[in-house]
Amino acid sequence: GNSVTQMEGPVTLSEEAFLTINCTYTATGYPSLFWYVQYPGEGLQLLLKATKADDKGSNKGFEATYRKETTSFHLEKGSVQVSDSAVYFCALREGYSTLTFGKGTMLLVSP
Amino acid sequence: DAGVIQSPRHEVTEMGQEVTLRCKPISGHDYLFWYRQTMMRGLELLIYFNNNVPIDDSGMPEDRFSAKMPNASFSTLKIQPSEPRDSAVYFCASSSLWDGDSGNTIYFGEGSWLTVV
Numbered sequence: 001g002n003s004v005t006q007m008e009g010p011v012t013l014s015e016e017a018f019l020t021i022n023c024t025y026t027a028t029g030y031p032s033l034f035w036y037v038q039y040p041g042e043g044l045q046l047l048l049k050a051t052k053a054d055d056k057g058s059n060k061g062f063e064a065t066y067r068k069e070t071t072s073f074h075l076e077k078g079s080v081q082v083s084d085s086a087v088y089f090c091a092l093r094e095g096y097s098t099l100t101f102g103k104g105t106m107l108l109v110s111p
Numbered sequence: 112d113a114g115v116i117q118s119p120r121h122e123v124t125e126m127g128q129e130v131t132l133r134c135k136p137i138s139g140h141d142y143l144f145w146y147r148q149t150m151m152r153g154l155e156l157l158i159y160f161n162n163n164v165p166i167d168d169s170g171m172p173e174d175r176f177s178a179k180m181p182n183a184s185f186s187t188l189k190i191q192p193s194e195p196r197d198s199a200v201y202f203c204a205s206s207s208l209w210d211g212d213s214g215n216t217i218y219f220g221e222g223s224w225l226t227v228v
Binding site: 034036095101 | 144153161216220
């Protein structure tokens with residue numbers, strides 16, 4: 001079956017630090033890959049996505065590249081802000097089935 | 112364009128009471144999903160519908176849970192009777208087969224935060 005593994009948190013950074021949150025996946029076919037973000041007390045928001053190998057998704061300064069050879073979709077941001085503090089979920093979807101989520105990584109950014 | 116709309120946002124109820132959570136998907140979307148989020152188990156799929164028909168309900172915990180989608184713009188998730196272990200955030204989400212480049216993106220509502228005491 002499909003699965004997503006992402007690094008355990010919390011990840012604690014100072015403002016303007018570089019962020020990487022690792023995500024690897026196992027899938028039987030050719031999934032689309034997603035990062036969702038959940039701010040405290042809120043729902044899940046789509047952050048970025050990539051639908052095929054070597055695609056790069058980007059949004060709000062965050063980037064992730066679909067790497068089929070390493071089955072990875074690591075999330076990066078060059079300079080984090082306090083407002084980026086949230087829980088980040090990596091997920092995959094094959095076709096039009098449901099999403100398979102990782103366990104989530106909490107990011108805490110201090111001023 | 113309005114997103115996925117859920118109600119109530121927050122509910123506190125007593126054990127044994129019936130709870131009804133409501134969802135309005137994004138207009139034109141033909142897939143609707145119900146997820147539950149807890150600290151212990153993370154995000155779990157409960158059930159999903161395609162064109163108002165339940166496709167996979169294997170995640171529904173037990174007979175106390177039921178979900179319906181009487182039409183394309185409305186779905187309910189009922190818990191009867193509720194128990195403290197049902198306390199969680201319940202998310203509704205939707206997607207469209209025909210949404211061009213975003214066709215396989217699933218959009219989430221803000222969630223219904225349920226506490227059963």
